[in-house]
Amino acid sequence: MKYIDEFRDGEVAKTLALKIARLAQPERSYSFMEFCGGHTHAISRYGLSDLLPPNVRMVHGPGCPVCVLPIGRIDMAIDLALKQGVILCTYGDTLRVPASEGLSLMKAKARGGDIRMVYSTLDALQIARDNPEREVVFFAIGFETTTPPTALAILQAHQEQLSNFSVLCCHVLTPAAISQILESPEVRQWGTVPIDGFIGPAHVSTVIGSRPYEFFAEEYRKPVVIAGFEPLDVMQAILMLVKQVNEGRAEVENEFARAVSRDGNQKAQDRVAEVFELRREFEWRGLAVVPYSALMIREKYGSFDAERRFKMDYQSVPDNKACECGAILRGVKRPQDCKIFGTVCTPENPVGSCMVSSEGACAAHYSYGRYKDMTP
């Protein structure tokens, strides 16, 4: 597979690892947050942390759309399926996320909810066309990468006057989440989560470009390297971050130049701006309520907004008390620090969202790395 296999070469990784080990100054420590779950997955899947010197540590960030979805949002989707009787279309990722009353979308489906997994918004539109007598709601999750396809679906439904189609919009914004982390007391005051730099999102950046991160580099003096999701991309980004730290620079660098430009995809941004506006506030799992961190559907397209159409209000639901997803998403704790990790909370019976998506920090550690926790 061209442009994939070349970036998974283990021999090159060893070279990169050697180079990182040589550049990393033994007297200092380096903590880098990989914002995206895609990077978290690559680090666990390919065992990259084993290749790094002990003073270079990776902190998992909150960039997993499934992980940051609060219980209350899943409850809304379940309510639409079970109480409003709609056909709820969703990406496969959300099906197992735990919700209130021990439910999940998968379990709501077993209780009779008409919940259908789709691969694309195009499929959800088709389901609406094929079922004109039913209400069809698309449960839209994801960061800036996944938002433009939702915008297009709403524009298309508008054009076709598809009156039985609406969207439960849970799209969230990357820069707002990074700000929230940098402003958190753990990073700013207490220093319990030292962050010396960020690996910036790969595919989010194809849409928004590298420009939005320039603010962080300048304002917070943190280097950012945008990187692809293949293992060599991640290793190269770490190398570039180590160099920046050594040289006292805090710049935005782009390792993923093959797909990311400074300005991003203008056409996609225009479609998103046409359909969506900023939400005043949105609750994230782990990051609490973050101002202007999510999108909602504009008044002009209000008839496609499931929240308006079904007159729904968001109800915040506290996470399970024993679950440490919040602290893990902020980088304060590691999965193995959570008391219920691997015992009560497993991929089969996830208590927290980080155990659901394969790029959630807990699921990644459970599935790929937990042998390291075992005493030999």
Added chain:
Amino acid sequence: MSEVKRGYVRPLDLKHGRVDMTHGSGGRAMVQLISELFTRHLGNAYLGQGNDGAVLPAAVLNGKPARLVMSTDCHVVSPLFFPGGDIGCLSVHGTLNDVAVMGATPLYLAAGFILEEGFALAELACIVESMARAAHAAGVPVVTGDTKVVERGKGDGIFITTTGVGVLPDGLELGGARVRPGDVVLVSGSMGDHGVAIMSQRENLSFEASIESDTAALHGLIAQLLATGADIRCLRDPTRGGLASTLNEIAGQSGVGMMLHEKAIPIKPVVAAACEFLGLDPLYVANEGKLIVICAAADAPRLLATLRAHPLGVDAAVIGEVMADEHHFVQLTTAFGGRRIVDWLAGDQLPRIC
């Protein structure tokens, strides 16, 4: 820091829980359902062996004492017709293979059909003819059967349950609990072909790939392996849950760990590409005509040669070793040079976007 408590499993919620799709996916949720419900209530010495078929006493083979092997398998598949096969031949191969991996020669099949009101007879005919061809080619007759019809909307067109009976000579013992550290793990060919062929045809995923299901009867190949007289510990066909889940099952039964080598596992490029598309790992994707062979290390070379000499085993490979591990982990040295766990399938194999 919390230690992972071994052996703790949150029990099934028999009060409020419902059957959901993960209970049929071949992963740990399914194993849990089987152990906490079916084995608990229906359990006996035969079911308790936890193998693909039960070995029963009291039979005679060529005038010598032998035992019966019986296995049953329900077949539900969507779509019913897929590249390389259909539910008909699949229902014959699946059960024959479960009997054959016990080391037995399959002799008879029984078939139960649950048909949905409204199902096209033309399709039913195609399916039954396909079953007949498969049974004939395998030399195993369908000797009894049953048919029921459920109302429209209460079935998915057709469900087929087949039961196979075979005969196993005394002295031959194969099973998931017989694997020992130092043994070698082989597979008879490429992983994931069947699952990808099926997924390529699913309505909301459809993609075009020149890939056919590997559905096939393995008892001929198995007979040749047994004829070598090699010290085979265990044979298994990695169906639902794929190679990963089947090896985890065996590791648990035998109380051992395994170390696989990613580069050695045969996977067709088109299957790897389809899995990239869907965000799936081919090690968890189903096979219907592939064999896992675990044997004493000294016998691996000649078993590999026997596999490769057979049309169903040309791509056979040695993929790893068995080792002592109190945690019963199946691990993998990655092509990248790292090491990771190859866990049970968690939940269901769902295509993902992130």
Added chain:
Amino acid sequence: MCLALPVKVIEVGCGPAGDWAIVDLGGVKKEISLALLDDVQVGDYVILHVGYALSKLDPQEAERTLALFSEMAESVAAAS
């Protein structure tokens, strides 16, 4: 986050509105939407996410990144 892949465009101008394309990844072919990208030609590589092409892949930049890796291999080899 955001599973996306570089795929090769092998046919453009498909679909009811003419903004669909057929792409290939290692022998797997799939119909996708080009509604978020302009000027996509047969032979281009695009980044595909949930059925939509999000950006064009720049082959020169990809080569540059790979060349960086091999230079590094040489420099590491020379230094050791």
